[in-house]
Amino acid sequence: xxxxxxxxxxxxxxxxxxxxxxxxxxxTPQTHIVEGIASLxxxxxxxxxxxxxxxxxxxxxVALGAAVAGARxxxxxxxxxxxxxxxxxxxxxxxxxxxxxxCANRAVSAPLNIWNDHQDxxxxxxxxxxxxxxxxxxxAIDTTVQAFYLAERCELPVMVCVDGFTLTxxxxxxxxxxxxxxDAFLPPYQFAHALNPMNPWSLGTLVGPEHxxxxxxxxxxxxxxxxxxxxxxxxxxxxxxxxxxxGLLEVRGRRDARIGILTLGAVxxxxxxxxxxxxxxxxxxxxxxxxxxxxxxxxxxxxxADLDTxxxxxxxxxxxxxxxxxxxxxxxxxxxxxxxxxxxxxxxLGGRDMPLTLYERLLQWARQPxxxxxCLLDAADC
Amino acid sequence: MLEIRIHGRGxxxxxxAAYLLATAAIEQGRYAQAFxxxxxxxxxxxxxxxxxxxxxxxxxxxxxxxxxxxxxxxxALLSVTGTLDGLRPDGGILVNAQDHPLLETLGHQSLxxxxxxxxxxxxxxxxxxxxxxxxxxxxxxxxxxxxxxxTALAERFKGAVLxxxxxxxxxxxxxxxxxxxxxxxxxxxx
Numbered sequence: 001x002x003x004x005x006x007x008x009x010x011x012x013x014x015x016x017x018x019x020x021x022x023x024x025x026x027x028t029p030q031t032h033i034v035e036g037i038a039s040l041x042x043x044x045x046x047x048x049x050x051x052x053x054x055x056x057x058x059x060x061x062v063a064l065g066a067a068v069a070g071a072r073x074x075x076x077x078x079x080x081x082x083x084x085x086x087x088x089x090x091x092x093x094x095x096x097x098x099x100x101x102x103c104a105n106r107a108v109s110a111p112l113n114i115w116n117d118h119q120d121x122x123x124x125x126x127x128x129x130x131x132x133x134x135x136x137x138x139x140a141i142d143t144t145v146q147a148f149y150l151a152e153r154c155e156l157p158v159m160v161c162v163d164g165f166t167l168t169x170x171x172x173x174x175x176x177x178x179x180x181x182x183d184a185f186l187p188p189y190q191f192a193h194a195l196n197p198m199n200p201w202s203l204g205t206l207v208g209p210e211h212x213x214x215x216x217x218x219x220x221x222x223x224x225x226x227x228x229x230x231x232x233x234x235x236x237x238x239x240x241x242x243x244x245x246x247g248l249l250e251v252r253g254r255r256d257a258r259i260g261i262l263t264l265g266a267v268x269x270x271x272x273x274x275x276x277x278x279x280x281x282x283x284x285x286x287x288x289x290x291x292x293x294x295x296x297x298x299x300x301x302x303x304x305a306d307l308d309t310x311x312x313x314x315x316x317x318x319x320x321x322x323x324x325x326x327x328x329x330x331x332x333x334x335x336x337x338x339x340x341x342x343x344x345x346x347x348x349l350g351g352r353d354m355p356l357t358l359y360e361r362l363l364q365w366a367r368q369p370x371x372x373x374x375c376l377l378d379a380a381d382c
Numbered sequence: 383m384l385e386i387r388i389h390g391r392g393x394x395x396x397x398x399a400a401y402l403l404a405t406a407a408i409e410q411g412r413y414a415q416a417f418x419x420x421x422x423x424x425x426x427x428x429x430x431x432x433x434x435x436x437x438x439x440x441x442x443x444x445x446x447x448x449x450x451x452x453x454x455x456x457x458a459l460l461s462v463t464g465t466l467d468g469l470r471p472d473g474g475i476l477v478n479a480q481d482h483p484l485l486e487t488l489g490h491q492s493l494x495x496x497x498x499x500x501x502x503x504x505x506x507x508x509x510x511x512x513x514x515x516x517x518x519x520x521x522x523x524x525x526x527x528x529x530x531x532x533t534a535l536a537e538r539f540k541g542a543v544l545x546x547x548x549x550x551x552x553x554x555x556x557x558x559x560x561x562x563x564x565x566x567x568x569x570x571x572x
Contacts, residue, residue: 003405003414003534136441166443170417171401173408269441355444 001173006137009174010076010102010162011036013144015046016182017100020071023051023062027081028114029164030104034076056081060088060101067092067099068203070194072148074099078164079106082120086127089157093128094219095204098151098191099158101129102144105265105315106164107350115351116164118265118315121292122324128219130158130226131293132245133264137167137174139245145182146233146245152189153233154226161292163266165351181240223294230291246288248296251303253286259366260304260340262287262329263313267354271313274359282363289325297332304333307340309366315348322346322374347377384525384567385446386433389465390455393425398538399453399512400431405537406520406530407435415440428462435525449473450566453519455498455511457482474563476519478511492566494522496557505550506543513547514554521555522563528555 004012010033014022022041024034040046049066053059059075066073077085082103092099103121107113121131130150134140140162147158162168193203207215231247238244252268253261253275261271261284268288275283287303287310289296304310310333312326321327326344333339343365348354358377365371386403390396397418404416412435419430432446448468457479459465469475473492479485480497496518498511506513513535520526528551535547 001408003401003408003537005401165417169397170415170443171404172415172440173413266443270444273440273442353445355447356442358444 001175003171004137004174004176005032005169005171006140006162006167007032007104007169008036009137009141009176010144010168011040012176013141014074014102015040015048016177016179017074017145017148017186018046018072018183019048019074021049021051021063021066021073022075023053023059023066023073024075025053025056025059025077025081027056027078029106029116029168030076030078030081030102032168033102033104056084057088060085060092063099063101064088064092064095064097067097067191068095068193068195070191072189074101076102076104078104079108079114079120082124083108086124089124089127089129091204092157094215096155096193096219096222097157098155098189100144100147100151101157101159103159103161104164104168105161113350116166116315117349117351118161119317119349121159121161122316124159125293125324128156128223129293130154130156130223130230130291131161132158132230132291133161133289134163134167134245135264135266135268135288135290137170137172138243140167141174141176142237142241142243142245145177145185146237148186149233149236150226150229152186152191154222154229155191155193156222156226161265166266175243177241185237185240227291227294227296230294246290248291248294249299249303250288250290251285252288254280254283255285257283257285258306258308259363260285260287260307260310261313261362261366262289262310264289264292264325265315267313267315267348267358270354270356271359274356278359284363284366292325295328295332300329300332301336304340305336309343310340311343311345311362311366313345313347313362315346317346317349317376326374342373343371344374345377346374349376349378352378383434383436383440384451385449386451386453387446387449388431388433388453388455389459390429391425391459392427392429394455395510395512396429396455397431399455399516400433402512402531402534402538403433403516403519404435405534406516406526409530409533410526412436413438413440417443419445428459428465451476451519451523453515454478455515457485457495460485472566474522474566476515476522478515494518494558494562496554498554501554501557502550505553506546513550517551517554518558521558521560523567524561524564525567
C-alpha cells in the first residue's frame with residue numbers, strides 16, 4: 001500500500017497498461033489524471049504518444065484515429081468535455097473501436113458547477129459504451145486495468161466512471177499492481193479491424209435502411225454479451241491481483257434484509273460505514289451497481305427477488321421525468337412474482353455533501369408509506 | 383477515528399498539508415484519507431481540507447463536520463463563518479499566529495498559537511506555514527512520530543528544499559510542549 005491521490009493512482013495505472021497514444025484536453029476534475037500521464041511520458045517512464053489537443057472533440061477523435069490505426073489508446077474527460085465529445089463517443093462505439101476513457105464524474109452546466117455528480121456519464125448512457133462505476137480509488141485502479149482487457153476482448157469502448165474530487169482528489173493507501181501483473185493480464189494487442197494500407201477497408205461507412213437495424217442489433221448484442229466478459233475479467237484480474245470489484249453488481253450489507261438500497265459510485269462507502277454502525281434491525285441489503293451499461297437486468301432481479309422495498313439512490317436527474325436509473329431498475333424487477341416497491345431518490349447533485357446520516361434518512365424513506373415515486377432528497381421537506 | 387480539518391487560503395498549500403499528514407499516517411501503517419473541501423480554486427479565498435486517520439479501513443467519503451482538531455493557517459480565518467463549526471467539545475485548535483488580536487477575544491482554552499509563518503520565513507525563506515504547523519501538531523498530539531512527517535516530506539521535496547523543510551520541522555517541534563494534547567487524542571479515539 002502507498003499513499004496516493006486517486007488521480008495519480010489512475011495515471012500510473014494507465015501507464016502500466018502501456019497505452020501507445022493518449023489524447024486529452026484538461027478539465028476539472030480530470031486534470032490531474034492527464035497531467036500525471038503527461039509527466040510520466042515527459043520523464044521517459046512511459047513510451048507513448050501524448051497528444052495535447054485543442055478540444056475534447058479532438059481528444060476523442062485522436063484516440064479514435066489511434067485505435068483504428070491499431071494503437072492501444074486512452075483519453076479522459078468530465079462534464080462539458082464529455083458532452084463536447086458526445087458525437088465522437090457514439091462514433092467510437094458504433095465502429096466497435098476498443099479504447100478506454102476515464103470520466104472524472106462532474107455535474108453539467110448550467111448553472112456552472114465543477115463538483116461531483118453523475119450527470120455527464122449518464123448523458124452518454126445510450127452512446128453504446130460499456131460504463132463501469134467505481135466505488136473507491138482501489139476499484140478505479142483495478143477497473144482501469146480490466147477496462148483495457150474488456151475493450152480488447154469485446155471490441156467495445158469502456159468508460160471508467162470515477163467520482164470527481166470525491167475519488168480523484170482523495171489521497172489514501174492504495175495498492176498499485178506491478179508491471180509484471182499488468183503485462184501478464186494485458187499482453188500486446190492487435191486490433192483485428194485496424195486500418196491497414198496494404199489491405200484497405202473502411203470503417204463507419206454509410207449504411208442504408210436495409211442494414212442499419214442489423215448493425216444496431218449487433219452492437220446491442222455485443223453489449224449484452226459483454227456482461228459475461230465483465231464478470232470473467234473481474235475474476236481473471238482477481239486471480240492476478242487478489243482483488244475484485246464486484247463484477248456487474250455486488251450485494252453487501254445484510255443479505256436477509258427486506259429493505260434494499262441500490263446505488264453506484266463512491267457514496268457506497270459512506271452508506272456502508274453507516275450500515276455497519278446501525279443496529280441489526282436497521283441494516284439493509286446494499287446493492288452496488290458497477291456495470292450500468294450493459295445493464296444487468298437479470299442479476300438485479302435475482303438480487304432483489306425477496307425484497308419488500310428497494311431505494312434507488314442516484315446522482316443525476318432527468319428533468320421532467322425524474323430519476324434515470326430508477327425506472328430502469330423498476331423495469332428489470334417488473335417480472336418478479338412479487339416485485340419490491342421501488343423508491344427513486346436523487347441526492348448529492350453538484351457536489352452536495354452526502355453525510356453518514358443519509359443512510360438513516362433513506363431507511364426512514366423506505367419505511368414510511370406515501371412517498372412520491374421520485375424525489376430530490378436534498379431539497380425534500382422531510 | 384481521528385478527524386482533522388485544515389483551514390487556509392488558496393495558495394497556502396492547504397491540500398498539500400492534508401496530503402502530507404495523511405501520507406505520514408499511511409507511512410506508519412495506519413489507514414488515512416485526505417481530501418479538499420472542493421472550493422473554487424482561487425488564490426486568497428478561504429479553503430479547507432480534511433484528514434481522517436484510523437487503525438481500520440475508512441470507507442466514508444463525506445466531509446468532516448465534527449473535527450477533533452482544527453489546524454488554521456491564517457488567524458484572520460478565525461472570524462470567518464464556519465471555521466470553528468462542529469469542533470468537538472474537547473477538541474484542539476492549532477493556529478498560525480503571533481500576537482493576533484483574535485486570539486484573546488476567542489479565549490478558547492484549547493487554542494494553541496504557533497508563529498509558523500515567521501518560522502518558515504526564517505528557515506525556508508517563504509511564508510509557507512505547512513511544515514511548521516504539521517510538526518507542531520504531531521508533537522502536541524503524539525499521534526505520529528516526527529520521522530513519519532520527515533518521510534512524507536522526502537516523498538514530495540528533494541535537495542535543498544527538503545533540507546530546509548526538515549530544519550523547519552525540528553525548529554517548530556521545539557517550540558511546543560510535546561504531548562500537551564495527548565489526552566485529546568485518547569478522548570477522540572474512544
